Amino acid sequence: MAHGPSQNFFSRWLFSTNHKDIGTLYLWFSFAMFLLGGAFAMIIRAELFQPGMQLIQPEFFNQMTTMHGLVMVFGAIMPAFVGLANWMIPMMIGAPDMALPRMNNLSFWILPFAFAILVATLFMEGGGPNFGWTFYAPLSTTYAPDTVNYFIFGVHIMGASSIMGSINIIATVMNMRAPGMTYMKMPLFVWTWVITAFLLVAVMPVLAGAVTMMLMDINFGTSFFDAAGGGDPVLFQHVFWFFGHPEVYIIILPAFGVVSQIIPTFSRKPLFGYSSMVYATASIAFLSFIVWAHHMFTVGMPIAGELYFMYATMLIAVPTGVKVFNWVTTMYKGALTFETPMLFSIAFVILFTFGGFTGMMLSIAAADTQYHDTYFVVAHFHYVMVAGAVFSGTAAVYYWLPKWCGKMYDETMGKLQFWIAFIAFNITFMPQHFLGLAGMPRRYSDYGLQFADWNMVSSIGAFMYGGAQLLFLFNVIRTIGWGKPIDDPKVWEGAEGLEWTLPTPAPFHTFSTPPIVK
Amino acid sequence: MSTEGSYYVPEQSKLPLAAALGMGTMAFGAASWVIEGGTSTVFLIGTAIMAAVMYKWWSIVIEENTQGIVSDQLKYSYVLGMYWFIFSELMFFVCFFGSLFYVRVLVGPWLGGEAAIGVFDDTATDAAIANATHLWNEYDPTWPPLITPDQTVNAEGAKFVGPQEAMSFPGWERLGSWLPLYNTIVLISSSLTVDKAHHALKDGNRQAFIRWLGLTVFLGGVFLVLQAEEYVHAYKELGLTLDSGIYGTTFFLLTGFHGAHVTLGTIMLLISFLRGLKGHFNETDHFGFEAAAWYWHFVDVIWIGLFFIVYVFD
Known part of the structure; x- marks a missing residue:
């Protein structure tokens, strides 16, 4: 086993302890989930193509919005970046593998079980989760279908997977760096991931706590989220967003x-500004712990709380601005070429910044009273989740795929x-800003006639965007199967870093003897 | 066994997949169990798979260590793994302590009629304030709450009925019969004895190591028995149950999860004890025991937090 992968297909992929194979598993799993979550989105947009109920029942629509969010956040985006981390971190820091290879495989294999349980609820009596991906109590407790219990335990094991994966990444970065690879020499992808891993270890247990409280309230008579017993449904929102706000940075930091x-x-x-990038990332991570209630401005908080969370949230624009400034300044007077990964990255900078600005609008507590729970919010977070996380994930695949498979x-x-994705994305989500500002609430299966035109535009964009992903899948499969072989270790003329000193395609085992970094 | 350079990268293993299968089965089984009419069969099958996997997995890790293929660098990976695992456990308790703080300091007074404070300003109409204030008539938000908001409105028909008495500090004259005090003494002593065991091991005194560690496991057992007795007392004599509104909710969830962690820690120490009897540890190489000891100190620290916040400062 020392010299190559197992020749047996099943034993190679089921019992792996190799960071590259496990990374590949993560990436394929996340893409499968991306298509599933995308299919849910297509159902949503098809229903919203015209006003009135066209295709599905409102109950099923609720399940679709919920499952779309859960599958995309926990099944597609997060595992995609863990897959990239698995592939790239050992190669970037000169390590032979992840620090704890068997636990690495366990972290991955929990996910198919967790999502099988979650998706299976759609076929059970009472249907799947229908309370939104934020699963606010009492919708998710008093008024939830019985299948909520499957959701709860599914989230539990998924959280265990995330915690183990993160501990592995932290241990790898802290313990496995090649001699001379000091912290401030690490590639920024490694830095952003180790900070992300810290966030995950800190907040995944809080999510576990939140679903545990739900479980107790539903089945064992406790009253965490029931005012009749002295609890408070708003407590759920506090606990959830204490997890949830760091969670959105967990998604975006690896993209950075x-x-x-x-x-x-x-x-x-x-x-440009490497160390300021590192400090900005750490600042964003710190701030993410103290801004959570900006998701709850309309819930009835004391004015002092509204003001505090508003100002604290606005602070995040400072380190984020540093990052955007650094990316732009890196390009300034550079010898730019526009290969696909670069196109996606530039689009990322532009569209993510746009999403950041709408975030600033939402952070103004008084203004949020108007925007709250409208399509403006939906547009905002799709600009940062799709044009942010998904675009950068796509860029990463194009950027590193030649290194991975030598083609x-x-x-x-x-x-x-x-270009299809860029244009279709904006056709889909730009109009949702207008819908939201005009007052269209999110998560509704039907809408007033005044919203009809922009909804139709948005749906057309969504179908185009979905089509672009099939093109992506086709291109990746075509590359792996029939791509033009290359053997230049650097692949890209301007690429720097340890991973580009390795042969192309990257051998099964790399850096068995650590390189010396000067 | 392949050794990749200086760092040991293990062979392929069936255990991770089996562990994932066990966890998936447990999760599915637990969900179907709590739903009305469900049974525990699937959950128990999952638990059995998990137990078998954990036994096998740790046996292999111990075996690898005995063979001497575990380098210092790999050991440090295990150390880091344990650090961050304990940190994640800490955050789990932070979640429940934070919730207790929120309901005690903010929710109680709001339900008790102070809703107007902070939320409404001078321009709020009387009707709006009255609406927010009088949802739960006559609720007295002092902690511990013996009468739930539900009871103030629905009296006999209430779903959540407060306890007759709380678990608070009973006054100096009844101190001698106050179980939490004994539990605190037992747990702090056990933290000292496990430290004694650790030092004995480092000094190469195996006999003392086994004696002190055995005593620690015993104290862990005593703590759990006392805790069980306290729960019986709460249910039978104080009417303090999971249904007793927010006081019972937070009391049982915080002490219950702590108790679950003590159980886990006791099992970890018991295994270290049995391994010690088999002669597994030596002066410099005993991380399996050390990790269990760290975990034990961690549950001790959580208990001190619980003792003051849940029991003493009421």
């Missing part, structure tokens, strides 16, 4: 890391996918 690798490569310049993807097809 990816973009911080790609932009210097195609600008042929080192990253070049089809650049024309990649660019075509980019």
Whole structure:
């Protein structure tokens, strides 16, 4: 086993202890979930294509919005970045593998079981979770279908997977760096991931606590979220968002890391302001713990609380601004070329910044009273989740795929996918800002006639965007199967870092003897 | 066994997949069990799978260590793993302590009619304030709450009925019969004895190590028995149950999860004890025991927090 993967297909992929194979498993799983969550989104947009109930029942619509959010956040985006971390962190820091290889495989294999349980609820009596991906009590307790219990335990084991995966990443980065690879020499992708892992270890247990309280309230007579017993439904929101706000940075920080690798490569310049990037990432992580109630401005908090959470939230714009400034300045006077990963990264910078600005609008407590729970919020977080996390994940796959499999993807097809995705994304989500500002609430299966035009536009964009993902899948499969072989270790002219000193394609075992970093 | 350079990368293993299967079965089984009419069969099957996997997994890790293929660097990975695992456990308790703080300091007074404070300003109408204030008539938000908001409105028909008495500090004259005090003494002593065992092991005094560790396991057992007795007392004599509104809710969840962690810690120490009897540890190489000891100190620290916040400062 020392020299290559097992020849037996099943034993290679089921019993792996290899960071590259496990990374591949994560990436394929997340893409499968991405298509499933995307299918749910297509159902939602098909129903909303025209006013009135067209295709599905409102009850099923609720299940679709809930499952779309859960599958995309926990099944698609998070595992995709864990997959990238598995592949790249050992190669970037000169380690032979992850610190705890068997636990690594356990972290992955929990996910298919967790999502099988979650998706199975759709076929059970009472249907799947229908209370929104934020599962606010009492919708998720008093008024929930029985299947909520499957959701609760599914979240429990999924959280265990995340915690183990994160501990593994922290141990790898702290313990496995090659000699000379000091913390302030680590590639930014590694930095963003280790901070993300810290966030995960800190807040996943809080999510476990939240679902445990739900479980107790539903089945064992406690009254955490019931005012009749002296509890408070708003307590759920506090606990959930104490997890939930760091969670959104858990999703976006690795995306920052990816973009911080790609932009210097195609600008042929080192990253501008490396140390300020590191400190900005750490600041964002710290701030994420003290801003959670900006998700709850309309719940009836004391004015002092509203003001505190408003100002604290606005502070996040400072380190985020530092990052955007650094990306732009890295490109300034660079020798730029526009390969597919770079296109996605530039789109990331522009559209993520746009999403950040709508975030600033939402952070104003008084203004949020108008925007709260409207399509404006939906548009805002899809700008940061899709144009942010998904675009950067796509960029990462195009950027590193040649290194992984030693074959070049089809650049024309990649660019075509980019332009369809970029245009379709904006057609889908830009109009949702207008809908939200005009007062259309989120999560409704039907709407007033005044919202009809923009909803139709949005749905057309969504179908186009979905189509672009099939092109992505096709391009990746085509590359792995029939791509043009390459053997240049650097792949990209401007690429810097340990991972590019390895042969292409990357051998099964790399850095068995650690390199010396000067 | 393949050794990759200086760091040991293990062979392929069936255990992770089996563990995931066990966890998935447990999760599915637990959910179907709590739903009305469900049974525990699937959950128990999952638990059995998990138990078998854990036994096998740790046997392999111990075996690897005995063979000497575990380098110092790999050991440090295990150390880091344990640090951050304990940190995640700490955050789990932070979640429940935070919830207790929120309901005690904020929710209680709001339900008791102070809803107007802070939330409404001078421009609020009387009707709006009255609406927010009088949802739960006559609720007295002092802690511990012996009468739930539910009872103030629904009297006999209430779903949540407060306890006759809380678990609070009973006054100096009844101190001698106050179980939490004994539990505190037992647990703090056990933290000292486990430390004694650790030092004895480092000094190479195996006999003393086994004696002190055995005593620690015994004290862990005593704590659990006393805790069970306290629960029986609460249910039978004080009417303090999970249904007793927010006081019973927070009391049982905080002490219950702590008790679950003490159980886990006791099992970890018991295994270390049995391994010690088999001669497994030596002066410099005993991380299996050390990790269990850290975990034990952690549950002790949580208990001190519980003792003051849940029992003393009422």
